[in-house]
Amino acid sequence: MKKVLVVYYTQTGQQKEILENLLKPLAEDTSVELTYHAIQPVEDYPFPWNKTTFFDAFPESFLQIPCELKPVPPKILDLDFDLIILGYQVWYLSPSIPVNSFLKSEEGRRILNGKPVITVIGCRNMWVMAQEKTKRLLRDAGANLVGNIALVDRHINHISLITIVHWMMKGKKDSYLGIFPKPGVSDEDIIHSSRFGIPILKYLKNGDFSSLQSELVRLEAIRIKPLLVFIDKRGNFIFSKWSKKIREKGFPKDPARRPWLKAFNYYLAFALWFIAPVVSILFLILSLPFYFQMRKSIEYYQSTNLK
Ligand SMILES: Cc1cc2nc3c(=O)[nH]c(=O)nc-3n(C[C@H](O)[C@H](O)[C@H](O)COP(=O)(O)O)c2cc1C
Numbered sequence: 078m079k080k081v082l083v084v085y086y087t088q089t090g091q092q093k094e095i096l097e098n099l100l101k102p103l104a105e106d107t108s109v110e111l112t113y114h115a116i117q118p119v120e121d122y123p124f125p126w127n128k129t130t131f132f133d134a135f136p137e138s139f140l141q142i143p144c145e146l147k148p149v150p151p152k153i154l155d156l157d158f159d160l161i162i163l164g165y166q167v168w169y170l171s172p173s174i175p176v177n178s179f180l181k182s183e184e185g186r187r188i189l190n191g192k193p194v195i196t197v198i199g200c201r202n203m204w205v206m207a208q209e210k211t212k213r214l215l216r217d218a219g220a221n222l223v224g225n226i227a228l229v230d231r232h233i234n235h236i237s238l239i240t241i242v243h244w245m246m247k248g249k250k251d252s253y254l255g256i257f258p259k260p261g262v263s264d265e266d267i268i269h270s271s272r273f274g275i276p277i278l279k280y281l282k283n284g285d286f287s288s289l290q291s292e293l294v295r296l297e298a299i300r301i302k303p304l305l306v307f308i309d310k311r312g313n314f315i316f317s318k319w320s321k322k323i324r325e326k327g328f329p330k331d332p333a334r335r336p337w338l339k340a341f342n343y344y345l346a347f348a349l350w351f352i353a354p355v356v357s358i359l360f361l362i363l364s365l366p367f368y369f370q371m372r373k374s375i376e377y378y379q380s381t382n383l384k
Pocket residue numbers: 086087088089090091092093131134165166167168169170171199200201202203204241245261
C-alpha cells in the first residue's frame with residue numbers, strides 16, 4: 078500500500094477541487110491510500126475579504142512571517158508517507174501565509190523531512206517567484222521536490238485582475254456584471270487536471286520520481302510566460318521596499334500602518350493599470366534579441382531545480 082499525504086489550504090474551495098480532480102487516478106487505485114490535511118490557522122483569514130483586511134495581509138505575506146497554526150493530528154504525524162502533495166495558492170507573489178507557516182513549522186518540517194513532494198499551485202497567474210520561495214522552504218525542511226503543477230486563470234492579465242477582485246471581495250466565483258468571464262482557474266482546466274494524476278500514480282508505484290517533472294511538462298502542467306515572469310521579478314523588488322516600510326509601522330490590524338497600506342493600495346493600482354502596460358510593450362520589443370537566453374530561463378522555471 079502506497080501512502081500519500083495531501084496538505085493544502087483553501088479559502089474558496091478551489092484548491093481542494095483542483096486536488097480532488099488531479100488525484101482521481103490515485104483515489105481510484107486500491108493500492109493507494111490518500112490522506113487529506115487542511116492547514117488551519119488558529120485565527121483564520123477572512124473570506125470574502127474587504128479592502129482593509131486584503132491589504133493588511135500584504136507585509137506578512139510578502140515577508141513570509143508565519144502565523145500560528147492548529148496542531149496536525151497525531152495520526153498524520155506518526156504515519157510514514159511515500160509521497161506528499163502540497164496544494165497552495167499565491168498571496169502577494171509569495172506562498173500564502175498559512176502554507177508558508179506550515180512549511181516553517183516544526184510539525185510541517187517533521188512531516189516533510191526526507192520525503193518526495195509535488196507542489197500543486199492554484200492562483201491567478203503570477204506564481205513563478207512564489208515557487209522559488211517554496212523551493213527554498215522545502216529544501217530547508219529537508220524535502221525533495223519532485224514535481225510541480227500550476228493551474229492559473231488563462232484570461233489576459235487585466236481581465237483576470239478585475240474578475241479576481243470581484244471574487245475575493247464578493248466571495249462568489251461568478252461573472253462580474255454578467256459580462257466578464259468567471260474568475261480563477263476554469264472548470265475545464267480543473268476537470269482535465271486528472272491527466273496529471275496518471276504519471277504521478279505511475280512514478281509512485283515505481284518509487285522513483287526522477288523523470289516525473291519532464292513528463293508533467295510534456296502534459297502542459299506548467300506554462301511559463303516570460304512577460305509575467307518579468308513583472309513578477311520587478312514586483313518582488315518593489316514589494317520588498319513597501320513591505321519592510323509598512324511592517325516598521327506596526328503589526329497586523331495596527332491602525333498606525335493604515336495610511337501606509339492605503340498608499341500602497343493606490344501605488345499598486347497605478348502600477349498595475351498604468352506602469353505595467355507600458356513596461357509590457359517595452360518588454361515585448363526589447364526582449365526579442367534575448368530569445369535564446371529566455372528559453373533557458375523558461376526551462377529552469379519549468380523544472381524542480383533550485384539555483
Ligand atoms: C491576499 C491575496 C493575494 C493574492 N496574490 C496573488 C498573487 O500575487 N499572484 C496570483 O497569481 N494570485 C494571487 N492571489 C490569488 C490566489 O492565489 C488564489 O487564486 C485565490 O485566493 C483562491 O485560492 P483558494 O481558494 O485556494 O484560497 C491572491 C489572493 C489573495 C487573497
